Amino acid sequence: MPELPExxxxxxxxxxCLVGRKFEEVVVGDATAVxxxxxxxxxxxxxxxxxxxxxxxxxxxxxxxxxxxxxxIHLRMTGNLILEDKDRSLPSQLTHAxxxxxxxxxxxxxxxxxxxxxxxxxxxxxxxxxxxxxxxxEPLGDDFSSEVFAKLLARHRAPIKAVLCDQRVVAxxxxxxxxxxxYEARIHPLTLANKLSPRATSRLHSAIRSVxxxxxxxxxxxxxxxxxPDCRQGTAHHEFKVAHHLHDECPLCGGKVQxxxxxxxxxxxxxxxxxxxxxR
DNA sequence: CTTGGGACCTGGCTGC
DNA sequence: TGCAGCCAGGTCCCAA
Numbered sequence: 001m002p003e004l005p006e007x008x009x010x011x012x013x014x015x016x017c018l019v020g021r022k023f024e025e026v027v028v029g030d031a032t033a034v035x036x037x038x039x040x041x042x043x044x045x046x047x048x049x050x051x052x053x054x055x056x057x058x059x060x061x062x063x064x065x066x067x068x069x070x071x072x073i074h075l076r077m078t079g080n081l082i083l084e085d086k087d088r089s090l091p092s093q094l095t096h097a098x099x100x101x102x103x104x105x106x107x108x109x110x111x112x113x114x115x116x117x118x119x120x121x122x123x124x125x126x127x128x129x130x131x132x133x134x135x136x137x138e139p140l141g142d143d144f145s146s147e148v149f150a151k152l153l154a155r156h157r158a159p160i161k162a163v164l165c166d167q168r169v170v171a172x173x174x175x176x177x178x179x180x181x182x183y184e185a186r187i188h189p190l191t192l193a194n195k196l197s198p199r200a201t202s203r204l205h206s207a208i209r210s211v212x213x214x215x216x217x218x219x220x221x222x223x224x225x226x227x228x229p230d231c232r233q234g235t236a237h238h239e240f241k242v243a244h245h246l247h248d249e250c251p252l253c254g255g256k257v258q259x260x261x262x263x264x265x266x267x268x269x270x271x272x273x274x275x276x277x278x279x280r
Numbered sequence: 281c282t283t284g285g286g287a288c289c290t291g292g293c294t295g296c
Numbered sequence: 297t298g299c300a301g302c303c304a305g306g307t308c309c310c311a312a
Contacts, residue, residue: 076306078291116305162283
């Protein structure tokens with residue numbers, strides 16, 4: 001499931017292949033992917049446009065065009081952006097997945113938006129703020145200070161796990177990295193956000209930045225169907241301590257990783273290292 | 281304003 | 297062996 005580190009990896013690996021290239025032809029294979037305008041107008045609006053830059057905001061992938069419009073893609077759960085290559089076949093997880101759109105470049109290469117569960121979305125907009133304007137701060141950005149974070153948390157009395165996954169609070173964290181971040185900060189996922197002590201808040205702030213930065217360095221986590229544009233996997237999941245590690249030993253205390261459900265989402269944590277109501 | 285529950289979607293798994 | 301039904305989770309929509 002692509003979260004911030006996965007989308008950031010896709011963006012940086014596509015940059016040398018896309019920037020400066022022109023879309024020769026765009027074909028929508030699944031019209032439900034296109035939001036805000038008919039699929040035909042999406043195709044026509046992109047044909048002939050040149051890519052002048054790539055960006056990422058939260059989990060949104062942004063392709064900036066020469067006419068100031070932007071193509072925005074959200075991969076949701078199972079979306080992939082794959083640069084097709086005749087010399088290699090798709091991973092088995094993707095071979096029967098739906099091709100929701102293809103973007104043919106002026107050098108003959110084809111970027112394919114492949115999405116097994118069809119939850120991903122694409123937009124073509126005049127102003128990218130229409131889509132990403134309501135997102136909270138970028139967790140790796142300079143303006144995401146511990147003080148800013150503390151003010152955001154003070155407004156919420158929901159479980160911290162749920163608040164971390166709320167894109168209006170902080171952009172880019174999903175279910176899996178929320179668990180890793182909370183483990184790193186030794187905070188129980190059910191702790192109410194506005195009850196975190198200043199020291200816990202500060203630990204959480206630095207855990208967010210270190211966990212995400214390390215995952216980017218490892219090119220994202222291939223726990224399910226995530227592949228990079230060249231079909232290679234990321235290795236960030238090899239470093240996971242609790243996410244998807246049910247009943248495994250906590251590397252710190254040797255206790256067993258437990259799973260609970262928070263706001264309908266599977267949540268992994270170490271009950272001995274992450275205690276409710278404690279804020280060291 | 282915030283919170284929380286349901287819907288969407290499909291392949292893989294569980295249990296009868 | 298077959299198959300119905302559940303589960304995974306990012307986001308949107310809705311009600312309280």
